[in-house]
Amino acid sequence: MDITEIAEALGQWFRGNLQLNKPLADLTTFRIGGPAGLLAMPKGIEDLKLITQEIASSGMDFFVLGHGSNVLISDLGFPGIVLVLGEGFKRIKRQGKDKVYVEAGCELNRLIAWTIERDLAGLELLAGIPGSIGGSVRMNAEAQGCSIGDTVREVSVLRLEGKEVSDRQMPAQNMHFGYRKTDIEDNEIIYRVKLKLDNSGKDDLEARRKEVMRWRKKNQPLAKPSAGSIFRNPAGTSAGELIDRCGLKGKRIGGAVVSEKHANFIVNTGGATARDVYELIDSIKEEVRSREGIELEEEIKLIGDMGGGSS
Numbered sequence: 001m002d003i004t005e006i007a008e009a010l011g012q013w014f015r016g017n018l019q020l021n022k023p024l025a026d027l028t029t030f031r032i033g034g035p036a037g038l039l040a041m042p043k044g045i046e047d048l049k050l051i052t053q054e055i056a057s058s059g060m061d062f063f064v065l066g067h068g069s070n071v072l073i074s075d076l077g078f079p080g081i082v083l084v085l086g087e088g089f090k091r092i093k094r095q096g097k098d099k100v101y102v103e104a105g106c107e108l109n110r111l112i113a114w115t116i117e118r119d120l121a122g123l124e125l126l127a128g129i130p131g132s133i134g135g136s137v138r139m140n141a142e143a144q145g146c147s148i149g150d151t152v153r154e155v156s157v158l159r160l161e162g163k164e165v166s167d168r169q170m171p172a173q174n175m176h177f178g179y180r181k182t183d184i185e186d187n188e189i190i191y192r193v194k195l196k197l198d199n200s201g202k203d204d205l206e207a208r209r210k211e212v213m214r215w216r217k218k219n220q221p222l223a224k225p226s227a228g229s230i231f232r233n234p235a236g237t238s239a240g241e242l243i244d245r246c247g248l249k250g251k252r253i254g255g256a257v258v259s260e261k262h263a264n265f266i267v268n269t270g271g272a273t274a275r276d277v278y279e280l281i282d283s284i285k286e287e288v289r290s291r292e293g294i295e296l297e298e299e300i301k302l303i304g305d306m307g308g309g310s311s
């Protein structure tokens with residue numbers, strides 16, 4: 001089956017949204033990326049189960065796009081199926097005093113506001129991270145020494161293996177949450193997460209959230225499209241500092257520029273292509289390698305064919 005036939009077969013029962021050849025740039029914070037072969041936004045868990053079964057039986061390539069705030073999508077796009085857990089996956093539900101169930105498509109910032117209103121502490125320092133819950137758990141989003149993994153108690157995933165799809169509840173104690181990574185694999189789709197927060201009545205949550213937002217505004221180039229930090233911090237140092245020391249702030253390829261405000265950010269100054277960003281990444285790595293003897297590693301996920309290996 002090709003992708004058009006898959007879309008036709010799905011169209012018979014799929015309640016969500018299906019779009020062939022859908023440009024992805026507007027679904028990313030970089031505002032960069034070519035089309036998805038098929039973009040599918042399931043309306044709820046039944047839709048998601050059916051489409052993952054279709055993906056498993058057809059063997060079609062797929063990936064899950066959250067809020068697209070940590071990805072660089074190729075100018076050629078992604079020829080397979082791109083799953084977006086949008087409107088059908090935004091619910092938040094409290095259980096007991098301090099447990100919260102949240103669906104993967106909910107914005108992290110919306111969840112933070114919701115928890116602060118209920119005097120539940122634990123997420124407020126993550127304010128301003130523009131991800132979805134699914135993407136934030138997958139990447140173990142972290143800020144100010146606090147990571148979302150610290151609050152996770154269980155992750156619900158659909159796992160595709162061969163032609164089978166299984167529904168799994170993964171207890172956090174069996175998982176590893178590391179620096180910008182977890183052991184969630186590419187064949188696992190997070191659809192819901194259970195968190196445990198602190199209900200001991202800390203009353204400065206909103207003040208802390210505001211302080212973090214002020215810090216972000218001062219230190220990050222939020223006025224221009226970006227994907228946040230491009231590189232992981234090497235052990236014992238910061239990627240931004242290394243890039244700055246190499247004099248690379250302001251370096252430009254096409255519409256992609258190393259931010260003057262934060263050297264680990266590349267901003268899209270208008271019309272940047274994925275290729276521009278990719279070449280800029282390559283040249284930063286080369287410069288840092290030759291001047292500092294350190295190999296930088298991308299934090300962002302590169303999706304699709306970038307046309308030539310990043311060194």
Ligand SMILES: Cc1cc2nc3c(=O)[nH]c(=O)nc-3n(C[C@H](O)[C@H](O)[C@H](O)COP(=O)(O)OP(=O)(O)OC[C@H]3O[C@@H](n4cnc5c(N)ncnc54)[C@H](O)[C@@H]3O)c2cc1C
Nearest residue numbers: 064066067068069070131132134135136141142190227228
């Ligand atoms: C201005 C700015 C500031 C940022 N600041 C921070 C920061 O302080 N700390 C930090 O950690 N990050 C930061 N980021 C990066 C980014 O926001 C986080 O990594 C975020 O958690 C990614 O979530 P997302 O939904 O956008 O994921 P995406 O970028 O859409 O996807 C990231 C990865 O997660 C996978 N994924 C997404 N959803 C699911 C799902 N439901 N199931 C399985 N896999 C999934 C994708 O396939 C991809 O591999 C920043 C980004 C920007 C643009």
